[in-house]
Amino acid sequence: MEIQTHISTFSIIFFSLLFSPLTSLACHPIDHHALLHFKHQITFDPSNLLNSWTPQTDCCKSWNGIDCDSTGRVVNVSRSGLVSGEDFILETSMSGTLSPSLSNLSSLQLLDLSNLKDLTGQIPPEFGRLSRLTHLFLDSNKLSGSVPVTFQFLFRLEKLYLSDNNFSGRIPPAVFRSFRSLLEIGLSGNQFSGKIPSSIGDMVSITKLDFHENNFSGVIPVTIGKLKNLKFLDLSENQITGTIPESLGLLSELQILYLNQNQLSGSIPSSIDGLISIQFCRLSENELTGIIPPSIGNLPKIQRLIFENNKLTGKLPATMGHLKTLTDIYFSGNRFTGNIPSSFGNLHNLQALDLSRNNLSGMIPSQLAKLQNLQTLDLSFNPLKLIRLPRWFSKLKLFRLMMANTGIQGPFPIILSSSSTISSLDLSSNSLTDELPHWIGNMTNLSFLNLSNNRFSNPIPPEFENLSLLTDLDLHSNNFSGDINTIFKKNVQDPLGHFNSIDLSYNSFSGPIKIGDEAAMDSIVSLVLSHNPVGGIIPESLSYGNELARILIARNNLMGKIPKQLLNLKNLKEFDASGNRLIGEIPGHNASIPASAFLGNPGLCGAPLLPCKHPF
Ligand SMILES: *[C@@H]1O[C@H](CO)[C@@H](O)[C@H](O)[C@H]1NC(C)=O
Ligand SMILES: *[C@@H]1O[C@H](CO)[C@@H](O)[C@H](O)[C@H]1NC(C)=O
Ligand SMILES: *[C@@H]1O[C@H](CO)[C@@H](O)[C@H](O)[C@H]1NC(C)=O
Ligand SMILES: *[C@@H]1O[C@H](CO)[C@@H](O)[C@H](O)[C@H]1NC(C)=O
Ligand SMILES: *[C@@H]1O[C@H](CO)[C@@H](O)[C@H](O)[C@H]1NC(C)=O
Ligand SMILES: *[C@@H]1O[C@H](CO)[C@@H](O)[C@H](O)[C@H]1NC(C)=O
Ligand SMILES: *[C@@H]1O[C@H](CO)[C@@H](O)[C@H](O)[C@H]1NC(C)=O
Ligand SMILES: *[C@@H]1O[C@H](CO)[C@@H](O)[C@H](O)[C@H]1NC(C)=O
Ligand SMILES: *[C@@H]1O[C@H](CO)[C@@H](O)[C@H](O)[C@H]1NC(C)=O
Ligand SMILES: *[C@@H]1O[C@H](CO)[C@@H](O)[C@H](O)[C@H]1NC(C)=O
Ligand SMILES: *[C@@H]1O[C@H](CO)[C@@H](O)[C@H](O)[C@H]1NC(C)=O
Numbered sequence: 356m357e358i359q360t361h362i363s364t365f366s367i368i369f370f371s372l373l374f375s376p377l378t379s380l381a382c383h384p385i386d387h388h389a390l391l392h393f394k395h396q397i398t399f400d401p402s403n404l405l406n407s408w409t410p411q412t413d414c415c416k417s418w419n420g421i422d423c424d425s426t427g428r429v430v431n432v433s434r435s436g437l438v439s440g441e442d443f444i445l446e447t448s449m450s451g452t453l454s455p456s457l458s459n460l461s462s463l464q465l466l467d468l469s470n471l472k473d474l475t476g477q478i479p480p481e482f483g484r485l486s487r488l489t490h491l492f493l494d495s496n497k498l499s500g501s502v503p504v505t506f507q508f509l510f511r512l513e514k515l516y517l518s519d520n521n522f523s524g525r526i527p528p529a530v531f532r533s534f535r536s537l538l539e540i541g542l543s544g545n546q547f548s549g550k551i552p553s554s555i556g557d558m559v560s561i562t563k564l565d566f567h568e569n570n571f572s573g574v575i576p577v578t579i580g581k582l583k584n585l586k587f588l589d590l591s592e593n594q595i596t597g598t599i600p601e602s603l604g605l606l607s608e609l610q611i612l613y614l615n616q617n618q619l620s621g622s623i624p625s626s627i628d629g630l631i632s633i634q635f636c637r638l639s640e641n642e643l644t645g646i647i648p649p650s651i652g653n654l655p656k657i658q659r660l661i662f663e664n665n666k667l668t669g670k671l672p673a674t675m676g677h678l679k680t681l682t683d684i685y686f687s688g689n690r691f692t693g694n695i696p697s698s699f700g701n702l703h704n705l706q707a708l709d710l711s712r713n714n715l716s717g718m719i720p721s722q723l724a725k726l727q728n729l730q731t732l733d734l735s736f737n738p739l740k741l742i743r744l745p746r747w748f749s750k751l752k753l754f755r756l757m758m759a760n761t762g763i764q765g766p767f768p769i770i771l772s773s774s775s776t777i778s779s780l781d782l783s784s785n786s787l788t789d790e791l792p793h794w795i796g797n798m799t800n801l802s803f804l805n806l807s808n809n810r811f812s813n814p815i816p817p818e819f820e821n822l823s824l825l826t827d828l829d830l831h832s833n834n835f836s837g838d839i840n841t842i843f844k845k846n847v848q849d850p851l852g853h854f855n856s857i858d859l860s861y862n863s864f865s866g867p868i869k870i871g872d873e874a875a876m877d878s879i880v881s882l883v884l885s886h887n888p889v890g891g892i893i894p895e896s897l898s899y900g901n902e903l904a905r906i907l908i909a910r911n912n913l914m915g916k917i918p919k920q921l922l923n924l925k926n927l928k929e930f931d932a933s934g935n936r937l938i939g940e941i942p943g944h945n946a947s948i949p950a951s952a953f954l955g956n957p958g959l960c961g962a963p964l965l966p967c968k969h970p971f
Contacts, residue, residue: 380415380425380426380427381413381415381416381427382413382414382415382416382418382423382427382429383426383427383428383429385459385461386414386423386427386428386429386459386460386462387414388456388459389429389454389456389457389458389459389460390408390414390418390421390429390432390457390460391408391410392454392456393453393454393456393457394408395454396451396452396453396454397449397450397451398450398451399448399449399450399451399473400449400450401447401448401449402445402447402448402449404419404420404434404436404447404449405419405434405449406419407419414429415427415429419434420432420433420434421433422465424462426462428460428461428462429460429462429463430462430463430464430465430487431463431464431465431467432457432460432463432465432466432467432468433465433467434449434467434468434471435467435468435469435470435471435492436448436449436469436470436471436472436495437469437470437495446470447471448471448472448473449468449471449472449473449474450473450474450475451473451474451475452474452475452476453468453474453476453477453478453479453482453493453498454479455479455480455481455482457479457481457482457485458479458481458482458483458484458485459484460485461484461485461486461487462487463485463487463488464487464488464489464490465488465489465490465491466485466488466490466491466492466493467490467492468492468493468496469492469493469494469495469496469516470494470495470496471495471496472495472496472497473496473497474493474496474497474498475496475497475498475499476498476499476500477498477499477500477501477503478493478498478500478502478503479503480503480504480505481505482503482505482506482509483503483504483505483506483507483508483509484505484508485509486508486509486510486511487511488509488511488512489511489512489513489514489536490512490513490514491509491512491515491516492514492516493516493517493520494516494517494518494519494520494541495518495519495520496519496520497520497521498517498520498521498522499520499521499522499523500522500523500524501522501523501524501525501526501547502517502522502524502526502527502530504527504529504530506527506530506533507527507529507530507532507533508533509533509534510533510535510536511536512534512536512537513536513537513538513539514537514538514539514540515534515537515539515540515541516539516540516541517541517542517545518541518542518543518544518545518565519543519544519545520544520545521545521546522542522545522546522547523545523546523547523548523570524547524548524549525547525548525549525550526542526547526549526551526552527552528552528553528554529554530554531552531554531555531557531558532554532557533557534557534558534561535557535558535559535560536560537558537560537561538560538561538562538563539561539562539563539564540558540561540563540564540565541563541565542565542566542569543565543566543567543568543569543589544567544568544569545568545569546569546570547566547569547570547571548569548570548571548572549571549572549573550571550572550573550574550576551566551571551573551575551576551590551595552576553576553577553578554578555576555578555579555582556576556578556579556580556581556582557578557581558582559581559582559583559584560584561582561584561585562584562585562586562587562608563585563586563587564582564585564587564588564589565587565589566589566590566593567589567590567591567592567593567613568591568592568593569592570593570594571590571593571594571595572593572594572595572596573595573596573597574595574596574597574598574600575590575595575597575599575600575603575614575619576600577600577601577602578602579600579602579603579606580600580601580602580603580604580605580606581602581605582606583605583606583607583608584608585606585608585609586608586609586610586611586632587609587610587611588606588609588611588612588613589611589613590613590614590617591613591614591615591616591617591637592615592616592617593616593617594617594618595614595617595618595619596617596618596619596620597619597620597621598619598620598621598622598624599614599619599621599623599624599638599643600624601624601626602626603624603626603627603630604624604626604627604628604629604630605626605629606629606630607629607630607631607632608632609630609632609633610632610633610634610635610656611633611634611635612630612633612635612636612637612638613635613637614637614638614641615637615638615639615640615641615661616639616640616641617640617641618641618642619638619641619642619643620641620642620643620644621643621644621645622643622644622645622646622648623638623643623645623647623648623651623662623667624648625648625649625650626650627648627650627651627654628648628650628651628652628653628654630654631653631654631655631656632656633654633656633657634656634657634658634659635658635659635661636657636659636660636661637659637661638661638662638665639661639662639663639664639665639685640663640664640665641664641665642665642666643662643665643666643667644665644666644667644668645667645668645669646667646668646669646670646672647662647667647669647671647672647675648672649672649673649674650674651672651674651675651678652672652673652674652675652676652677652678653674653677654678655680656680657678657680657681658680658681658682658683658704659681659682659683659685660681660683660684660685660686661683661685662685662686662689663685663686663687663688663689663709664687664688664689665689666689666690667686667689667690667691668689668690668691668692669691669692669693670691670692670693670694670696671686671691671693671695671696671699671710671715672696673696673697673698674698675696675698675699675702676696676697676698676699676700676701676702677698677701678702679701679702679703679704680704681702681704681705682704682705682706682707682728683705683706683707684702684705684707684708684709684710685707685709686709686710686713687709687710687711687712687713687733688711688712688713689712689713690713690714691710691713691714691715692713692714692715692716693715693716693717694715694716694717694718694720695710695715695717695719695720695723695734696720697720697722698722699720699722699723699726700720700721700722700723700724700725700726701722701725702726703725703726703727703728704728705726705728705729706728706729706730706731707729707730707731708723708726708729708731708732708733709731709733709757710733710734710737711733711734711735711736711737711757711759712735712736712737713736713737714737714738715734715737715738715739716737716738716739716740717739719734719739719741719745721745721747723747723751724747724748724750724751726751727751727752729751729752729753730752730753730754730755731753731754731755731757732751732753732755732756732757732758733755733757734757734758734761735757735758735759735760735761735781736759736760736761736784737760737761738762739761739762740761740762741758741761741762741763742762742763742764742765743763743764743765743768744758744763744768744770744771746770748770748774749770749773749774751774752776753774753776753777754776754777754778754779754800755777755778755779755780756771756774756777756779756780756781757779757780757781758781758782758785759781759782759783759784759785759805760783760784760785761785762785762786763782763785763786763787764785764786764787764788765786765787765788765789766787766788766789766792767782767787767789767790767791767792767795767811768782769792771798772792772794772797772798774798775797775798775799775800776800777798777800777801778800778801778802778803778824779801779802779803779804780798780801780803780804780805781803781805782805782806782809783805783806783807783808783809783829784807784808784809785808785809786809786810787806787809787810787811788809788810788811788812789811789812789813790811790812790813790814790816791806791811791813791815791816791819791835792816793816793817793818794818795816795818795819795822796816796817796818796819796820796821796822797818797821798822799821799822799823799824800824801822801824801825802824802825802826802827802851802852803825803826803827804822804825804827804828804829805827805829806829806830806833807829807830807831807832807833807858808831808832808833809832809833810833810834811830811833811834811835812833812834812835812836812863813835813836813837814835814836814837814838814841815835815837815841815842817841819841819842819845820841820844820845820846821845821846822845822846823845823846823847823848823851823852824848824851824852825845825852825854826851826852826853826854826855826856827854827855827856827857828842828854828856828857828858828859829856829857829858830858830859830862831858831859831860831861831862831883832860832861832862833861833862834862834863835859835862835863835864836862836863836864836865837864837865838864838865838866839859839864839865839866839868839884839887839889840866840868840869840870842857842859843868843869843870843873843875843876844873844875845875846874846875847874847875849874852875853874853875853876853877853878853879854875854876854878854879855878855879855880855881856879856880856881856882856883857879857881857882857883857884858881858883859883859884859887860883860884860885860886860887860907861885861886861887862886862887863887863888864884864887864888864889865887865888865889865890866887866889866890866891866911867889867890867891867892867894868884868889868891868893868894868897869894870894870896870897871894871896872896876900877900878900878901878902879900879902879903880902880903880904880905880926881903881904881905882897882900882903882905882906882907882908883905883907884907884908884911885907885908885909885910885911885931886909886910886911887910888911888912889911889912889913890911890912890913890914891913891914892913892914892915892916893908893913893915893917893918893921893932893937894918895918895919895920895921897918897921898918898919898920898921898923898924900924901924901925901926902926903924903926903927904926904927904928904929905927905928905929905930906921906927906929906930906931906932907929907930907931908931908932908935909931909932909933909934909935909955910933910934910935910955911934911935912935912936913932913935913936913937914935914936914937914938915937915938915939916937916938916939916940917932917937917939917941917942917959918942919942920942921942922941922942922944922946922948923942923944923945923946924946927946928946930946930948930952931951931952932952932953932956933951933952933953933954933955933956934954934955934956935955935956936956936957936958937953937956937959938956938958938959939958939959939960940959940960940961940967941953941959941960941961941962941963941964943961943962948963949963950963950964
């Protein structure tokens with residue numbers, strides 16, 4: 356056996372010497388053999404990434420994706436499924452498993468088998484023998500199992516990417532302890548579990564640490580404060596509990612911090628002002644309590660603060676007015692109280708201010724009129740008791756104005772007649788009265804309009820037709836009257852302005868519904884017309900709406916039969932025609948629609964109601 360190996364080794368060397376220039380040595384037979392063994396474990400290679408890897412040729416000279424050193428040892432194996440050059444992108448896949456033989460590439464520095472999508476199986480523990488490895492990219496495959504404990508021998512590793520696979524289990528603490536040279540680690544999009552080991556603090560060179568979308572639990576180790584070079588830290592979408600350690604404030608190089616979607620509790624540490632390089636900070640979807648520490652006003656580079664859906668309390672710190680670099684504040688869904696600080700008027704770069712769903716009260720400071728870069732203002736669901744939109748709102752150049760449930764009363768605010776940039780407007784759940792003004796037709800940039808839960812009445816004005824970008828309209832629970840078709844007939848600006856959703860329920864609109872070939876209606880997904888005295892029949896043309904997923908037309912005084920194809924719309928998920936005067940057999944359908952959707956129509960029969968007595 357041994358003799359045989361020797362002979363073949365000898366002959367390879369012999370032939371290599373014969374056919375290659377003597378300057379750089381030919382592929383070492385161990386490496387040659389190891390790579391062929393790897394190829395052997397590949398079961399499907401649709402783009403022929405390994406076609407050039409043939410036994411008769413020199414792996415250093417003619418194999419694609421292989422780099423050797425001058426002694427004929429392989430240093431790089433680079434066969435990613437995603438390759439882009441100046442004028443091309445190759446996106447491909449490869450099936451098979453990782454051969455342990457790769458561990459015989461004793462000079463290997465780089466192994467890139469990323470984005471091959473279909474590599475399966477585990478990382479062979481033998482990979483721990485690749486003691487010269489600096490770059491290991493196995494991301495975007497279907498690899499499973501855990502990180503082999505032998506990775507503790509990969510002392511020279513600088514970049515390790517295992518993201519977007521199906522890895523699971525705990526990370527052995529000894530592994531992080533050895534990663535003193537590691538600069539970047541990506542484990543995101545797997546099912547890693549257990550605690551993040553304290554040995555994380557031993558990765559002293561690390562600049563980028565991405566563990567998001569896993570199942571890590573336990574607390575954030577205090578030792579994280581030792582990672583002085585860290586620029587990017589993402590632990591979001593895990594099951595991490597406990598508090599944010601005070602030591603996090605030691606990360607003076609940190610630019611990006613994502614801890615969102617965990618179960619973090621306790622308060623934001625006042626040491627946060629140590630994050631002097633921080634630009635993006637996302638702590639949303641946790642259970643954080645307490646106040647925002649006033650020291651937050653000392654972050655010289657902060658751009659985005661995203662603290663949504665926690666249990667933060669107290670007043671918004673006035674010190675935030677120092678954050679001149681701030682572009683986005685998303686604080687929705689907390690328990691903040693008191694006024695909006697007037698110092699927010701100094702945030703000249705602010706583009707989005709979302710303070711919705713809090714307990715803010717008092718006047719909106721007029722200093723906010725200075726925010727000339729502000730595009731989104733959302734103060735919805737706060738007990739602001741506004742009565743009217745402040746006059747100075749007309750100085751803002753907003754795209755989104757969300758003022759639901761802020762106590763606005765009286766007619767549709769006239770100051771909006773000069774706000775032609777607005778694309779999304781939500782004035783729902785207020786006490787607005789009278790009609791929709793004629794000049795609504797001047798708000799031609801509107802694409803989303805929510806006026807639900809108010810006390811509007813009267814018909815929709817004809818100028819509504821000029822809202823040619825409008826795609827989502829919610830007017831439910833008002834007392835609008837007049838012809839319902841005014842809405843369906845509005846103009847479009849192809850390809851924009853075709854309705855996505857309409858909710859006109861709980862109004863006094865009249866019909867009959869005449870949906871025919873209106874461009875605005877040809878791709879509607881959700882149509883809710885329930886509780887209106889529209890009358891007439893259900894137009895057959897409704898069943899031509901290919902995208903329709905939701906049709907709610909309960910209590911509309913509709914007559915006649917249900918059109919044959921309506922219940923077989925391919926996307927239909929929700930249907931309710933109860934409480935009308937429909938008759939005849941319910942058309943056969945495969946969508947699962949409960950009997951309740953047909954009740955209250957004495958003339959209807961057939962599944963899911965009782966069978967018909969007379970054939971129709
Ligand atoms: C190995 O790959 C790295 C990174 O792509 C490259 O910088 C290096 O030059 C390659 N080594 C050889 C010997 O080609
Ligand atoms: C490494 O190479 C040796 C010699 O060619 C061979 O005997 C051994 O099986 C290889 N190891 C692996 C894991 O393939
Ligand atoms: C991922 O691994 C789990 C076991 O850890 C297994 O049950 C599951 O089927 C795997 N999923 C895929 C897509 O391979
Ligand atoms: C993730 O963790 C939770 C509890 O922390 C556990 O219930 C769940 O089964 C885990 N899921 C996976 C895929 O490991
Ligand atoms: C809102 O704040 C007021 C005081 O301004 C307080 O009385 C009330 O309990 C708070 N409500 C909630 C839900 O926190
Ligand atoms: C609406 O636009 C028309 C035509 O541009 C203009 O004459 C009218 O004054 C505008 N209405 C309001 C209230 O701004
Ligand atoms: C609509 O918005 C654009 C910017 O997106 C703006 O240039 C345009 O003037 C707006 N339209 C009107 C009628 O104001
Ligand atoms: C309109 O606002 C109400 C709350 O005031 C909300 O329940 C509804 O979902 C909103 N409509 C749309 C289409 O977002
Ligand atoms: C819609 O706008 C156009 C152009 O500005 C105008 O001519 C037309 O009269 C408007 N429609 C209504 C019903 O006001
Ligand atoms: C709704 O409007 C109709 C007229 O269109 C009126 O008869 C009715 O009283 C109004 N209902 C309420 C609750 O204001
Ligand atoms: C319901 O599905 C079955 C099987 O997929 C099909 O044969 C039948 O034509 C469908 N019925 C209707 C009314 O589409």
